[in-house]
Amino acid sequence: MSEMWINMGPQHPMTHGLWNLRVKVDGELVVDCEPELGYLHRGIEKISEYRRYNEVITLMDRCCYVAGLSWEHVYLMASEEALGVSVPPRAEYLRVMCSELQRLASHLMWYAAFVQDLGLMTPFLYGMRDRDLILDLLQSFTGARMTYEYMRVGGVRNDIPVGFTDRCRKVMDWLEARFREYEDLCDKSDIFLKRTVGIGVLKARECIADGVTGPMLRSAGVPRDIRKDRPYSVYEEIDFDIALHDGADVFGRYRVRMEEMRQSLRIVRQTLDYLDRSPGRVLSERIPRFVGAPSPPPGSESYILRRAYPKGVGFSAIEEPHGEALAYVVNEGAEQPYRVKFRSPVLINISAVKDYLIGYRVSDIPAIMGSVDVCVGECDR
Amino acid sequence: MVTALPPNTLAETPDLLAVLRERFPQDVLETTRRPGLLGRVVLRPEAILPVCRYLRDEQTFAHCAMVGGVDWKETREVVYHLWSDERKGYLELSLRVPAEDPHVESVAGLWPGANWHEREAWDLLGIRFDHHPDLRRLFLPEGYEFHPLLKTFELHEPEPLEVKTRHE
Numbered sequence: 026m027s028e029m030w031i032n033m034g035p036q037h038p039m040t041h042g043l044w045n046l047r048v049k050v051d052g053e054l055v056v057d058c059e060p061e062l063g064y065l066h067r068g069i070e071k072i073s074e075y076r077r078y079n080e081v082i083t084l085m086d087r088c089c090y091v092a093g094l095s096w097e098h099v100y101l102m103a104s105e106e107a108l109g110v111s112v113p114p115r116a117e118y119l120r121v122m123c124s125e126l127q128r129l130a131s132h133l134m135w136y137a138a139f140v141q142d143l144g145l146m147t148p149f150l151y152g153m154r155d156r157d158l159i160l161d162l163l164q165s166f167t168g169a170r171m172t173y174e175y176m177r178v179g180g181v182r183n184d185i186p187v188g189f190t191d192r193c194r195k196v197m198d199w200l201e202a203r204f205r206e207y208e209d210l211c212d213k214s215d216i217f218l219k220r221t222v223g224i225g226v227l228k229a230r231e232c233i234a235d236g237v238t239g240p241m242l243r244s245a246g247v248p249r250d251i252r253k254d255r256p257y258s259v260y261e262e263i264d265f266d267i268a269l270h271d272g273a274d275v276f277g278r279y280r281v282r283m284e285e286m287r288q289s290l291r292i293v294r295q296t297l298d299y300l301d302r303s304p305g306r307v308l309s310e311r312i313p314r315f316v317g318a319p320s321p322p323p324g325s326e327s328y329i330l331r332r333a334y335p336k337g338v339g340f341s342a343i344e345e346p347h348g349e350a351l352a353y354v355v356n357e358g359a360e361q362p363y364r365v366k367f368r369s370p371v372l373i374n375i376s377a378v379k380d381y382l383i384g385y386r387v388s389d390i391p392a393i394m395g396s397v398d399v400c401v402g403e404c405d406r
Numbered sequence: 407m408v409t410a411l412p413p414n415t416l417a418e419t420p421d422l423l424a425v426l427r428e429r430f431p432q433d434v435l436e437t438t439r440r441p442g443l444l445g446r447v448v449l450r451p452e453a454i455l456p457v458c459r460y461l462r463d464e465q466t467f468a469h470c471a472m473v474g475g476v477d478w479k480e481t482r483e484v485v486y487h488l489w490s491d492e493r494k495g496y497l498e499l500s501l502r503v504p505a506e507d508p509h510v511e512s513v514a515g516l517w518p519g520a521n522w523h524e525r526e527a528w529d530l531l532g533i534r535f536d537h538h539p540d541l542r543r544l545f546l547p548e549g550y551e552f553h554p555l556l557k558t559f560e561l562h563e564p565e566p567l568e569v570k571t572r573h574e
Contacts, residue, residue: 034502044504062545062546063545071530071555072557075563234518235519237519238469249491255494340442340498341442351471353474353485364477364555366472366476368523
């Protein structure tokens with residue numbers, strides 16, 4: 026049969042964003058593919074070189090629109106190392122709580138979109154409904170539902186309101202009961218199993234060579250999780266397990282994410298216990314003035330008093346909902362970072378697409394690409 | 407509180423750096439210990455491929471986590487971050503190439519995962535990676551003449567809006 030190229034994207038229900046997957050098909054069979062990116066490239070790394078350290082946080086929320094707080098976290102850890110700023114413990118716990126609430130929101134969003142791609146409408150509504158509860162929680166102390174701008178160099182902007190921990194615990198209990206319902210809907214659905222088991226296989230050896238990280242890697246049985254292997258923030262003091270599966274297929278990735286959500290509930294509960302019993306500062310006392318405030322006019326008193334800050338380089342790694350996110354910040358003593366570089370886990374997971382797409386059928390593409398959890402915002406930056 | 411460091415990385419750090427210095431005495435220009443990393447190694451640009459092959463095959467660095475670049479005006483720095491599951495830490499490799507002819511050997515043959523990192527560095531910073539399997543631009547269109555992360559590519563800020571109040 027004759028082969029032909031098909032464009033799936035830039036506007037296609039499968040893409041969940043703005044990118045183009047060109048696939049070469051032979052009948053129903055995928056024989057080659059070629060991802061094209063850049064439709065959402067906004068030059069975030071370039072713009073960051075023209076913004077003060079705290080002003081870059083605004084860009085981080087736009088980096089990934091379902092996991093803005095995780096990106097704020099990775100950027101700030103690198104910046105704080107570059108600037109030599111330390112973070113009070115309560116702020117670290119608040120950051121971990123934010124990251125895990127964000128992971129729940131991101132995975133619920135993924136669950137809703139992915140299962141809908143497979144033709145099951147009910148889980149979509151369930152997932153979106155329950156994600157809203159988390160957005161309500163985040164809104165109650167950040168003031169926003171998607172673009173939070175909550176963390177700051179040296180801590181977080183404000184503390185949580187009175188009664189927040191109880192409300193949060195209620196939501197966690199509600200979600201725990203819901204997860205059983207989600208699993209009943211999917212694990213017992215013949216349609217779901219037929220479209221996920223044994224599809225889009227990427228074995229551990231290929232995952233490691235291709236640089237694939239996150240739930241995709243753990244679904245192949247590799248227990249790599251930055252939160253455990255190289256504990257940052259306060260993850261060392263928190264008890265949780267790495268979610269693993271040995272299927273290495275679409276179903277395995279779904280199982281890993283469901284288990285990760287349960288582990289996130291555990292982590293959030295532990296951070297809430299800490300926040301209840303240990304009040305304290307949420308923003309460090311020793312922060313260089315220039316990180317966020319506009320420059321005073323030349324000649325004014327504070328302009329003269331402003332000392333140049335020591336130079337430094339910062340590097341940080343976190344386990345983002347999609348995988349391993351890295352940040353590399355170079356501080357040359359100016360008000361703005363000299364260079365900011367990010368590693369987007371989704372970009373690299375997509376770069377291995379030939380290894381898990383070729384040989385499957387066109388009808389499998391939404392299932393496989395859905396299981397990658399593509400977020401083009403952080404991919405193109 | 408400073409970000410907690412894993413205890414095992416610091417214990418192993420001098421070991422790995424000393425081994426590298428001994429194995430590649432001419433190629434390793436400088437080694438430094440940095441908190442949060444297994445170490446930072448500055449290399450001669452010509453040595454990147456043998457050092458990386460050694461690190462991958464004999465020192466368990468199976469995952470090339472990130473390849474990025476920094477424009478230092480006269481030179482361009484290429485920074486590699488490698489991850490080892492056994493050592494549970496990142497090793498930073500750094501090398502400098504002249505800005506007139508910035509090119510370095512590609513490591514995409516060792517780690518296929520480095521392929522798009524190098525394409526991104528070429529696209530945004532104009533660093534050429536020799537023997538790369540597919541060195542095309544990643545985000546910007548083919549034929550675009552700039553590499554926007556260079557310091558010579560200036561960002562023009564929009565003029566600040568003059569807001570006039572009624573009483574002015």
